[in-house]
Amino acid sequence: MSENIPEDSISSTAQKVKELRNQARSHSWLQRYQRPIMASISTLGLVITAYLTFVSFSQSSVACPTNACDVVLTSPYAKLFGLPLSLFGCLGYASMTVFAIAPLLVKQEQKELRTKLDHWTGLLLFMGGTAMMIFSGYLIYLLVTVIQAACIYCIASALLSTSLFVFSIIGRKWEDIGKLFFTGAIIAMLTIVGTLAIYGSVNKPIASATLPVDATTGKQIVQTPTTRPKKGIGWEVTTTSGAAEISLAKHLKQTGAKMYVLYTCPHCYKQKQLFGKEALAELNWIECLADGKNAQPQLCEAAKIQTVPSWDINGKFYQGEQKLEKLADLSGYQGDRNFLYMLPDH
Template identity: 45%
Template sequence: MRKRSQPWIQRKSRFIIAAIAALGAVITAYLAITAFADVSAACPTEGCDKVLSSPYAVVFGLPLALFGFLAYVAMGVFAVAPWLINPETKKSQRRTVEDWTWRFLLIGSVAMGVFSAYLMYIMVFEIQSFCLYCLASAICALALLGLTLAGQHWEDIGQVIFTGIIVAFITFVGSLAIYSPIHSPTAETETSSGYAISTTSTPDSIALAQHLRERGIKMYGAFWCDFCQRQKELFGREAAEELDYVECDENGVNPNPAACQAAGIQSYPSWEIDGELQRGLIPLNELADLSGYTGSRDFQAN
């Protein structure tokens, strides 16, 4: 009896899974680097900043993209692991590794697919903005799930379905638990007004903020913008209250989106200094230089 030929998708599945995992790792690595470097990701849409600066983009105090990068790396390792074993001399060992890595690929792809779907829901219905990088990562995660299911001849389909349901349930419940603090009454109050500033201003940082206001220098931002929060943290709580701050998101406190639109604001934070826009988080010494501040410069907030 002639042996049934193996479908091409099953012959090439591990290679394709490794390639997609590599692409996902590149995307998430870039987002993690930009997060650690405190810079905005290059994106054709403004929504990227809103999504990547939202509280949903941080898990356990670290960028969510970092965990995505580790997940993609793990999937890539599971995909290529059998290739590291010589099939001629260690055939039995290679077969064992293939079996176990398929199980890990199944568990990992289901978890990543469910979590990515949940994040897409958050992006569309909670944050209400579009992030090209997030969408690309979600497509990669769902592609890994599809390839894992179609790329292997699963002998016990019932076991695959049972495993998938259990992993999906745990992932979904875990996702709700991770982000539950964001939906608490305290967090919802903070979200609309910006998070409380934890640092204390020095007399010099207060003097700089007063100088900026006197010069008519404005800071444009949004309550959800992580970089805006960090900019205020540099000033400290007392000095930040002296700033001429313009809230650009209509859902924030005392918003003035019309002023932001008239000023041509495209990213947050943005500073309007002498009729010119300076974009991004700016160190206080640099703000002092740009504004002509001549006082002392002990700006280190505590």
Template identity: 45%
Template sequence: MIRRRSTPWIHKWSRIIIAAIAGLGALNTGYLTIEKLTGGSAACVAEAGAKGCNDVLASPWGTVFGQPLALFGLLAYIGMMVLALAPVVLKTDENKGPKQLENLTWWLLLVGAIAMSVFSGYLMYVLAFQLKAVCPYCITSALFSLSLLVVTIIGRTWEDIGQILLTALIVGMVTLIGTLIIYQDINPNRKTPNDQVSVPPGRLAPFVPQSNPDPKFGWEITTTSGEAEIALARHLVQVGAKEYVAYWCPHCHDQKQLFGKEAYDILEENQVKVECAADSPNSKPELCKAAQITGFPTWIINGKPYSGVQDLSELAKVTDYTGLSNFKYFR
């Protein structure tokens, strides 16, 4: 009697495992997408003065074709989830249709997993050697991509291993070349300045670095303050507000631009601004550590933290400011 070979458990559950990993990846990238599109600040624990997730999201590598990179990651994970579950959901008693769908989706899963792994590998290189930052979300996403590739390969019986290797070589090369083309014009120290971006009057475009910041004060403030900005700055001094920043943080510069030079000088002179970058001569890491700062900028007002860039109208609201409110700029 000839016994039928039992199907390995990984082959039985591989599509479900792939869908589960892709689902977790979609949650991860979906969260980052929402934070990026809404101008929020991702929850990220990092040592005072160290670059973290929000600095990665704000970097030139954090945007592709004008959209958050995380959005494309979200779409990729959703696509992998659909490919994994399609034969399971659409399974019928017919033999031809489901078999073709099974084979087609496996090859598409393989192509997708290879492309995602190669792209994630490039981003890990950028994270380590260009940005020199720590981003748990990015690292987790890279691990998800690699896990998808591993499960895709071992999750079924492939008849031709050589074809898998050839596919990996072709897809890997195409992905790498495409990635280098997309990012070919990126220079982390130079990008289009705000005055070259078309935005409505009063709305400040997100700042992108054109040069290395000065460790003493960061980048030069190019906006001017009105009476309302100056009055709010004095009010923030009176209520004991604190803003925790890092000189190399583009978001912190966005906050400065909203106040304008004259108003922000008042905040600096009265020590409302607290520098957290360890390599700045003005650094006060002990204060940042005591305040449990995990991202920049962070405002502490009446003992409550407010993460990310705050419009001046919002700062006025949370501090019960009742003075002039015709602020010149907004996000």
């Protein structure tokens, strides 16, 4: 006795089988190329952060279509334990690259070692991707709500970190999803707590307004601000000018020297602190950020300013913080040089 199977049922079953095969093929493809893809993403992140680290240590200008990158990279949030944040990002991407390629470097004959490496580095990739994505997310939050500037490098790093997190999950079979979720929650919590603890000091004022004194010269050493700049104004200049600072400032103005600054730039603030409040009032300085007080961004664009502070003295441009002695030499100043303040490490 035979029974005919409806054609609709046969067609439906064939369609489901086809879908399952496609899913298996897709998952197999992801598993096969997960590590090379993650290694490529990590390498790209490594190149970006290494470049930013070089720029930070060399105090050169970063290649950016706007001055927003300099605003972000010179903010108090761009330093961690006194070192460029990009250096830690560089180390993070380097670690992810090593985790991604480690099992691929083991010969096929060493199956047991390769399997162990695949398991542990897979977990490390997930943990690292989670931590990097959470930390990058916090930095994007700072860009939007605090610094209010769009840095293409920071956005790119956030996208790369998120990509690493996604590929660490979908690129392999996880036997215990619950355990994976629990591990991810712990890593996310530790990252959030650690990040808030590290950056908590950024919003705290300096304990004392008294500047440290250099034992050799007896000069006071101006400090990097540790608070957020006030919107449109920046940090308050707290130093009092001496006769030498005022005299130099008047000379610079008479000779047509100009200082280009951003009110969000800590280096610009230290340059202002070197002169003091009274001398600063005599200087010809130009605010380049559009929402700054008395801003003249058109002059900065015309002068093609890419790094701040920048000095225009006798038609030549000098980038970065400058000692008052050097400004005196460059401008031909012959007056009193008994300056009260100095830059760190000078």
